[in-house]
Amino acid sequence: MAVEVRTPLDxxxxxxxxxxxxxxxxxxxLVYLDSANSAQKPxxxxxxxxxxxxxxxxxxxxxxxxxxxxxxxxxxxxRDKVAAFLxxxxxxEVVFTRQATEALNLVAYAYGRAHxxxxxxxxxxxxxxxxxxxxxxxxxxxxxxxxxYLRITEQGELDPESLEALAHLEEVKIVAVAEVSNALxxxxxxxxxxxxxxxxxxxxxxxxxxxxxxxxxxxxxxxxDFYAISGHKMCGPGAGALWGRAELLEQMQPFLTGxxxxxxxxxxxxxxxxxxxxxEAGTPAIAECIGLGAxxxxxxxxxxxxxxxxxxxxxxxxxxxxxxxxxVTLFGPPPERRAGILTFNVADIHPHDVAQVLDADAxxxxxxHHCAQPVxxxxxxxATTRASVYLYNxxxxxxxxxxxxxxxxxxxxx
Amino acid sequence: xxxxxxxxxxxxxxxxxxxxxxxxxxxxxxxxxxLCGDELRVELDVDEGIVRDVRFNGRGCAxxxxxxxxxxxxxxxxxxxxxxxxxxDDVLEELGIPLTxxxxxxxxxxxxxxxxxxxxxxxxxxxxxxxxE
Numbered sequence: 113m114a115v116e117v118r119t120p121l122d123x124x125x126x127x128x129x130x131x132x133x134x135x136x137x138x139x140x141x142l143v144y145l146d147s148a149n150s151a152q153k154p155x156x157x158x159x160x161x162x163x164x165x166x167x168x169x170x171x172x173x174x175x176x177x178x179x180x181x182x183x184x185x186x187x188x189x190x191r192d193k194v195a196a197f198l199x200x201x202x203x204x205e206v207v208f209t210r211q212a213t214e215a216l217n218l219v220a221y222a223y224g225r226a227h228x229x230x231x232x233x234x235x236x237x238x239x240x241x242x243x244x245x246x247x248x249x250x251x252x253x254x255x256x257x258x259x260x261y262l263r264i265t266e267q268g269e270l271d272p273e274s275l276e277a278l279a280h281l282e283e284v285k286i287v288a289v290a291e292v293s294n295a296l297x298x299x300x301x302x303x304x305x306x307x308x309x310x311x312x313x314x315x316x317x318x319x320x321x322x323x324x325x326x327x328x329x330x331x332x333x334x335x336x337d338f339y340a341i342s343g344h345k346m347c348g349p350g351a352g353a354l355w356g357r358a359e360l361l362e363q364m365q366p367f368l369t370g371x372x373x374x375x376x377x378x379x380x381x382x383x384x385x386x387x388x389x390x391x392e393a394g395t396p397a398i399a400e401c402i403g404l405g406a407x408x409x410x411x412x413x414x415x416x417x418x419x420x421x422x423x424x425x426x427x428x429x430x431x432x433x434x435x436x437x438x439x440v441t442l443f444g445p446p447p448e449r450r451a452g453i454l455t456f457n458v459a460d461i462h463p464h465d466v467a468q469v470l471d472a473d474a475x476x477x478x479x480x481h482h483c484a485q486p487v488x489x490x491x492x493x494x495a496t497t498r499a500s501v502y503l504y505n506x507x508x509x510x511x512x513x514x515x516x517x518x519x520x521x522x523x524x525x526x
Numbered sequence: 527x528x529x530x531x532x533x534x535x536x537x538x539x540x541x542x543x544x545x546x547x548x549x550x551x552x553x554x555x556x557x558x559x560x561l562c563g564d565e566l567r568v569e570l571d572v573d574e575g576i577v578r579d580v581r582f583n584g585r586g587c588a589x590x591x592x593x594x595x596x597x598x599x600x601x602x603x604x605x606x607x608x609x610x611x612x613x614x615d616d617v618l619e620e621l622g623i624p625l626t627x628x629x630x631x632x633x634x635x636x637x638x639x640x641x642x643x644x645x646x647x648x649x650x651x652x653x654x655x656x657x658x659e
Contacts, residue, residue, distance in 0.1 A: 462586055464587040468530060468531075472530065480561055480563075481561075493563075494564075494565075495562050524531075
């Protein structure tokens with residue numbers, strides 16, 4: 113499904129916004145193809161964080177004094193930006209966390225533990241990042257519930273037959289899925305899974321860590337009940353967020369307790385703060401959350417549709433380019449049905465060795481199982497190499513990757 | 527890069543020494559590095575506290591397999607205590623190149639598997655998964 117934009121993104125110009133991308137490594141221009149792991153940060157975000165510490169820092173929600181007001185306005189203003197970014201119906205539904213991992217754990221503990229027990233079912237997939245797999249597995253272990261995994265096809269897409277096979281299950285309480293697979297770039301039909309979940313009275317939890325940085329997200333249109341994002345993957349610092357439906361967040365017990373998330377405390381009883389603050393215990397990562405807001409502003413100034421279209425162009429280019437190199441095996445769906453991720457092997461050379469040779473050319477890729485061991489196991493390999501693109505990558509980056517792969521082959525005599 | 531994958535490393539990777547199985551090993555162990563899937567199995571013939579013979583086999587990255595091959599020659603004829611005392615410095619000396627922490631784990635797998643086979647604790651290698659017999 114091609115996304116059309118009137119003004120394509122100028123990646124060479126965008127690259128100039130990112131200071132680290134202009135710094136050579138081993139005397140060579142850096143080729144950063146690991147944004148699926150973590151993204152680089154633009155000057156605007158770096159400067160905003162410094163600005164907080166240089167002239168706008170104090171603790172939030174408490175200060176009577178001017179700096180406290182400045183910091184609180186900036187922090188809560190960042191919450192508004194994230195809410196708008198996700199098209200959340202209300203700012204009260206956005207909880208700041210460290211990243212998607214913490215957001216997903218929050219749901220597992222504060223929603224899962226109260227709603228899941230023996231005889232209940234949790235459904236997730238074998239395609240998930242460990243952060244959207246382990247919390248559900250652990251929840252099932254801890255509560256006596258059963259957990260089921262949707263399987264993937266040879267092309268790395270969710271197999272509709274494996275969903276059919278679970279159609280008979282009653283007492284499904286939680287369905288958890290990634291909107292975009294970090295391991296293969298697979299795009300999952302979240303809306304269809306939301307309907308499937310809701311037909312059974314279950315909630316749909318979506319891991320948006322790999323989606324939100326790269327394409328427009330509308331949690332209302334998706335129909336999900338919870339959506340987790342990681343700021344560090346979207347050109348932001350170490351802050352993330354959980355979006356959750358207000359009626360769910362309101363009935364949930366807290367996750368972490370302590371200061372800030374309370375309304376009143378005495379030795380006899382404690383009452384909780386309103387949402388979203390009920391889930392934000394202690395002093396938050398103030399500058400980081402404000403930085404996340406700046407990252408949202410930056411991405412929106414480039415345009416999420418433009419970013420998505422740019423990555424589609426790059427992934428088609430890269431898929432053709434790598435696929436034409438003898439000995440390279442690509443994993444996952446065809447380029448028109450995947451996000452900006454290219455997972456591959458080079459003959460039987462171990463991905464660690466592939467990544468090591470590429471490093472000598474200042475090319476950054478990831479090697480291993482990408483926090484998705486079940487996916488790698490599914491394809492019967494020990495590990496894979498993964499290159500991922502973002503708004504600051506160009507076709508020249510992919511050309512360098514291809515040249516690097518040829519060097520890998522020469523080094524190992526393949 | 528040609529410096530990293532020097533001839534000796536590639537040679538040991540492609541033609542690993544002491545590769546295969548012993549007919550009647552007195553000690554064996556297997557280890558897997560779950561981060562990347564490197565696997566090594568070691569079989570030892572230990573007699574009166576001395577390692578008489580050793581075989582490695584496994585699959586994985588060039589560093590893990592080459593290190594195993596290099597170390598296998600080193601341990602023959604050594605006492606159990608001497609083998610148990612082997613560490614990162616010995617492996618690095620054999621490989622002849624500096625290694626980042628991630629690749630060091632690959633290199634140390636062979637040393638760790640040896641120690642486990644000899645009934646000693648592997649030490650630095652918390653993330654290695656063990657299957658002993």
